[in-house]
Amino acid sequence: MRRGVAIDYVIWHTLQRYPNVEAVPVVTMADVAALADVSTATVSRVLTGRPGVGEATRQKVADAVERLGYRPNAVARSLRVDTTHTLGLVIGDICNPFFTELARAVEDAANAEGYSLILGNADEDADRQERYVDVLLNRRVDGLLVVPAVAHSDAIAMAVRQHAPIVFVDRELPGINVPVVRSNGRKAIRDLVEHLLTLGHRRIAIISGPEQASTGVERLTAFREALGVAGVPLPVDYIRHGDFQEVSGQVQMAALLALDEPPSAVIAADNLMALGALRTLRRGGLRIPQDMALASFDDSPWFELLDPPMTAIAQPTKEIGSIAVQTLLELMHRRAAPSRLLDCRLMVRSSCGEAANVRKN
Amino acid sequence: MRRGVAIDYVIWHTLQRYPNVEAVPVVTMADVAALADVSTATVSRVLTGRPGVGEATRQKVADAVERLGYRPNAVARSLRVDTTHTLGLVIGDICNPFFTELARAVEDAANAEGYSLILGNADEDADRQERYVDVLLNRRVDGLLVVPAVAHSDAIAMAVRQHAPIVFVDRELPGINVPVVRSNGRKAIRDLVEHLLTLGHRRIAIISGPEQASTGVERLTAFREALGVAGVPLPVDYIRHGDFQEVSGQVQMAALLALDEPPSAVIAADNLMALGALRTLRRGGLRIPQDMALASFDDSPWFELLDPPMTAIAQPTKEIGSIAVQTLLELMHRRAAPSRLLDCRLMVRSSCGEAANVRKN
């Protein structure tokens, strides 16, 4: 077997170099060069497809590579050329389908441009976020996409000061001037509120994100404005702050139900909190939408199949991901890149009531 | 501002070195050493916390690091110490909640051991899988976890021959001898079939995985055995092969419905195909479980909230992830590590019928 012979050669070779180590032979470019009887410079040239190598030589090298099962050491290459062809993405929570879909979109876009992606999951936690930003930058990713999980980040501030190419996705950080690619929920939220008003709802509450999260704030503001225009009051008790994770949706929905005058409709600012809210309603035996209407920011493949199908605001996730990567590439080439705001779409289903049986309260 | 001064120093320093480049200054260990007036060896010692450095020296170095905003180059370090403190994970499909949860568990376990994780999404595609395995190995991850997406992989076979530490998760590859960590669905599937039989079902079909996928085969075999024991026939038409993604669930359910004698119950071999099957049923206006019972392999947080709540087999995902990492670490230390098989649990909900209203057909 040819390959066996080649590998044995390497083992032997390695044992020569490290006579008293239980060798796990790792083939280097020097091994290839030796076997092909050329210099490492030449091996490097054929491996990177650089022109100006004789056909015969090229073949000799290719054979040696094949026989030895040579695996280029990307770490060494990166050190030399000062580029890793890797992008980093720090997301808020890998269990949140929105981020999952985003990661998928970013990965596709990155691959299409010849980059691989290292994914960091901050889990909506400040420390984990800081750690990941540093780790990825130390690993010398060529560019970094981050969904900031907290109001303030020393790691990011420092990185920006050092001119690391960074773009924010989905959320942003006050006072840090990097391009942001995200969706603008304003219009869709206005549509949603209108939808609720048409269905007769007048007591509408919101389970928003953390007070520091930019997306949370924006969604809340848009909500407040939409109600204001319609002249519908928004009691402070109707504004709940969750943390974008499921349990907070459960808790805040329970808190709303415990109010003297509970709302008749609730909007959750992300899909996990909507899931939590729904769970609380179900456990309490409440009917949707008769006892409580519920809508969600973020759509999901599951929503159509829930009981009842959930009305939701869909973000253009794929687009966000690919535009974010494009933006990052611009930055990496030291070109200016603008922030981008993309529109959302309201998906009317039946969790807020049917247009048919409009109700008054 | 101290930091401003320090950075200006670096810019100046860098410009000295590269007078005609629009400098993006990157601070190196040599810069720190120069500022602290020590050797790089000493800087390295304090940075890696090695003992035997005078307190005064240590402080000088720490100050310089701080002032310059020094960021260690992990690429250079890796080349030198021949370890990256990184694990790789190649999953089948990042949009599949099972893999997402798995990735989360693996990441947690890896972080706990001081490793970061590079995630590759094969998207159930052979080429993408091969590419990722190579890319990750070239990047010199210290170990690799893979959910093999196809029946045969040259990249993996080669890597194993080169003694790369690899463990399979969730699925395995025939003829490749590496530890496997996955769940054993046999018992839970037997429970599920029993559950269906008790409810009166006699025409039970399965939407299995691809014929080459080990998990698909195992689940199918367990299903066939369980029916065999009960003396219930399994027509060939009742065995459908999907690809673990949603659309195939839709298609195969439609095929089952088109049969002369359609089944009264269907088991989908993963959660995405279950979702697809459910969608087809809903679009066709069929009632569940009256017109068709449906159960899923893989549980999901959504299942409890579906219409109707879906009966499912839950895998111990967290455990699979953490045990897989432990197993990989053993391998990395060149210790033998056994394969591990973990039990699943049947979560009875109402998509197959209530125990109350048992039916006969």
Added chain:
DNA sequence: CTGAAAGCGCTTACAG
């Protein structure tokens, strides 16, 4: 068309 040599930014024996 090909090779010798320098160098990327670290770490680590080896001396002192």
Added chain:
DNA sequence: CTGAAAGCGCTTACAG
């Protein structure tokens, strides 16, 4: 306790 120097595995001017 500290430093000079070699070397990890590549790539790339520079010569020839």
